[in-house]
Amino acid sequence: MPLKRFSYPLWIAFLVVMAALHAWHLRADFPNFSPWEDWSKYTDEGWYGNAAIRAHLFGNWYIPGDFNPAAALPVWPFLLWIIFFATGVTIQAARGLAVAIFFVNLFLSYKLFRDRGPRWAGLLAVTFLVTSPFLYCFSRLALLEPLLLCLTLSAMNLSVRLSRFRHPEAIGALIGLLFTAMMLTKTTALFLLPALAWTIAQPFWREKERMFRLLAAAGGSAAISFCIWMYLVVSNGLFADYKYLFFINSYKRPHDFYGHVMSAWWAFHGALWADIILIPLSGALVVIAITHTIAHRREPRQIRSERWTAGFWSDPLCTGSVLAAFGYIGFMAYQNHPQPRYFVVVAFFCFIIVARVIAQLSYAHRSLNPLSARNLGLAALTVALATAAFNTLWTIRYAIHPQYTWIAAAQNLTNYIDEHPNGNRILLSISGDEITLITHLPSLCDDFSTIDLPAKIARYQPGWYATWDDLDPDTLEDLHVHDSLEQAGSFPAFDDPDRNMLYLLKMHPLPNGGARDPDKQNLKVQLPDDKFTIDVD
Incomplete structure (x- = not known):
C-alpha cells in the first residue's frame, strides 16, 4: 500500500529529528522552571565523573579524604576517561557521551520489540521515549541512569534470545558480566536483578535443568567478576571509599506499617514525574491484564491460551519490564528518598509496557472477545498518541530555548x-x-x-x-x-x-x-572576624 510505504520512512525521520534534538546545545542548563527539582543538576555530573576529570586535569584520580565514588562505581568514569583523551575535559563531552548512550538505548529498546511483534510496535515504544520531555531533560545530563539502562537493555536483549545461541551457557555468563557492570555503574542495579533473572528463566520454565544451568552460569559469572573487583578495592586500600558511598545514601526509613505504606505511596506517586498520562496508563494496562487473568483462571487451558493476556504473560519482554519498573520503584520505597532522576529507569520500562500491551491487544482477532480487546487497544493507543503529541511540543520548546x-x-x-x-x-x-x-x-x-x-x-x-x-x-x-x-x-x-x-x-x-575548639565556643554563628551577610539557616 502506498500509504504504508511512505508512513514508515516519515515516522523514522520524525524519530531521528526528535532524537537529534537531545544532542543540540549540550552545554545548556537543565531547563529552568521545569516540573523537576533534582539535586543532580548541580552536583552529580561532577561527582560521579570526578575520577576521570581529576586524572586528566590534575594527574591523579584520587583525593584522599574527599568524595571518591569511583571506588564503588568505576564504569562511568572509566568511559569518561577514555572520551576525554579525544575531547579534553568539557561538560559537552560528558553530556555527549550520555546522549550517545541514550541513542543506543533507543536502538536496544526497538530490538527488544523487533523479534516479538510488528515493526510499528517497536517504533511506538521509541516514539514515547524520544518525545518525552522528562527523558529529554535527564538524558542530556551526564548521569549514571542512561548507562545503567544501556547495560540492562543489553542484558535483556541477550536473555530473551538465549534459546537461539549455540552455547547459551556462555551467553548466560556474559549476562552475568553485564550485571556486574550494572552494579559497578549504579548499585541500585540490584533491584533490577529479579527482572533480569526472570527474562533468563521464563523461556526455559518447562526445561528446569537447562534453566538452572543458565541461571548458574549468569550468577556464577556475576559473583566471580564482582568478587575480583572487591579484591582490587580492598587490596588497594579503597574499601573505606567504597563503604562511604552506602553511608551517604542511607536515609531515615520508616519502622511502622503506616510509614512503610506512605513510603511506598510516595515512590509510586513519584513516578508521575516521568509522565502523568503514560505512567498511569502502563499501570492500568497491567492491572487490567491481571484482573482479566484472575477472572478467567478457571477456564480450560486451551481457552485461556486464546485470550490476549496469554501472550502478555508468556512474553519475557512484558513480564521483565513489569518486574524492572516495580523493582526500581521498590528501591525508592525502601530508600524512602525518591528523586526525579531515579524514574528515568522506570519511565523506559513503563513506556515499553504501554507499547507492548497495545501491540498485544492488536492481535485480538486471534483471541476470544476480539472486539472488546480491540476497543481497549484503540482507546489506549489514542490516549498514548495524544500524550506523545503533547510531549513532542513540550520537548521542542525546551530544545529551541536553551538556558545558560x-x-x-x-x-x-x-x-x-x-x-x-x-x-x-x-x-x-x-x-x-x-x-x-x-x-x-x-x-x-x-x-x-x-x-x-x-x-x-x-x-x-x-x-x-x-x-x-x-x-x-x-x-x-x-x-x-x-x-x-x-x-x-x-x-x-x-x-x-x-x-x-x-x-x-x-x-x-x-x-x-590557630584553631578554634567547638566544645569551648559556639562556632555555628557568625563570629566577629567574619564579614558576610548570608543567612545562617
Whole structure:
C-alpha cells in the first residue's frame, strides 16, 4: 500500500529529528522552571565523573579524604576517561557521551520489540521515549541512569534470545558480566536483578535443568567478576571509599506499617514525574491484564491460551519490564528518598509496557472477545498518541530555548577567583566537582568526606568556599575551626528557591595556624572576624 510505504520512512525521520534534538546545545542548563527539582543538576555530573576529570586535569584520580565514588562505581568514569583523551575535559563531552548512550538505548529498546511483534510496535515504544520531555531533560545530563539502562537493555536483549545461541551457557555468563557492570555503574542495579533473572528463566520454565544451568552460569559469572573487583578495592586500600558511598545514601526509613505504606505511596506517586498520562496508563494496562487473568483462571487451558493476556504473560519482554519498573520503584520505597532522576529507569520500562500491551491487544482477532480487546487497544493507543503529541511540543520548546544561567554562574565564579587571588586556588563546595567539570577550577566537596571536614580543610587549605542561598550551621562550625569567612560575590544560577543563588566566600586561615575548639565556643554563628551577610539557616 502506498500509504504504508511512505508512513514508515516519515515516522523514522520524525524519530531521528526528535532524537537529534537531545544532542543540540549540550552545554545548556537543565531547563529552568521545569516540573523537576533534582539535586543532580548541580552536583552529580561532577561527582560521579570526578575520577576521570581529576586524572586528566590534575594527574591523579584520587583525593584522599574527599568524595571518591569511583571506588564503588568505576564504569562511568572509566568511559569518561577514555572520551576525554579525544575531547579534553568539557561538560559537552560528558553530556555527549550520555546522549550517545541514550541513542543506543533507543536502538536496544526497538530490538527488544523487533523479534516479538510488528515493526510499528517497536517504533511506538521509541516514539514515547524520544518525545518525552522528562527523558529529554535527564538524558542530556551526564548521569549514571542512561548507562545503567544501556547495560540492562543489553542484558535483556541477550536473555530473551538465549534459546537461539549455540552455547547459551556462555551467553548466560556474559549476562552475568553485564550485571556486574550494572552494579559497578549504579548499585541500585540490584533491584533490577529479579527482572533480569526472570527474562533468563521464563523461556526455559518447562526445561528446569537447562534453566538452572543458565541461571548458574549468569550468577556464577556475576559473583566471580564482582568478587575480583572487591579484591582490587580492598587490596588497594579503597574499601573505606567504597563503604562511604552506602553511608551517604542511607536515609531515615520508616519502622511502622503506616510509614512503610506512605513510603511506598510516595515512590509510586513519584513516578508521575516521568509522565502523568503514560505512567498511569502502563499501570492500568497491567492491572487490567491481571484482573482479566484472575477472572478467567478457571477456564480450560486451551481457552485461556486464546485470550490476549496469554501472550502478555508468556512474553519475557512484558513480564521483565513489569518486574524492572516495580523493582526500581521498590528501591525508592525502601530508600524512602525518591528523586526525579531515579524514574528515568522506570519511565523506559513503563513506556515499553504501554507499547507492548497495545501491540498485544492488536492481535485480538486471534483471541476470544476480539472486539472488546480491540476497543481497549484503540482507546489506549489514542490516549498514548495524544500524550506523545503533547510531549513532542513540550520537548521542542525546551530544545529551541536553551538556558545558560548555571554555566554562566560557574564561569563567573571561576573568573572572580582568578582575578582576586586568595591563598590556594581550591574551591570547597558541594557543587565543586561540577564546577571543575565546567571551568577546570580545582575543588573539594564540603558535604561528603571520608575524614572530618576540619581535618580536610587543614590538610588541603582551600582558599574559597561556595554555598547555595544560605550557610548551614553545622558546616559553618567546621569552617570556623580553622578559618574566618569573607563574602566575595554572588551568582544567580537556578530557578530552585533553595538553589537559585550561589555565594562565594574567601576563607582566611586563623593567625599562626590557630584553631578554634567547638566544645569551648559556639562556632555555628557568625563570629566577629567574619564579614558576610548570608543567612545562617
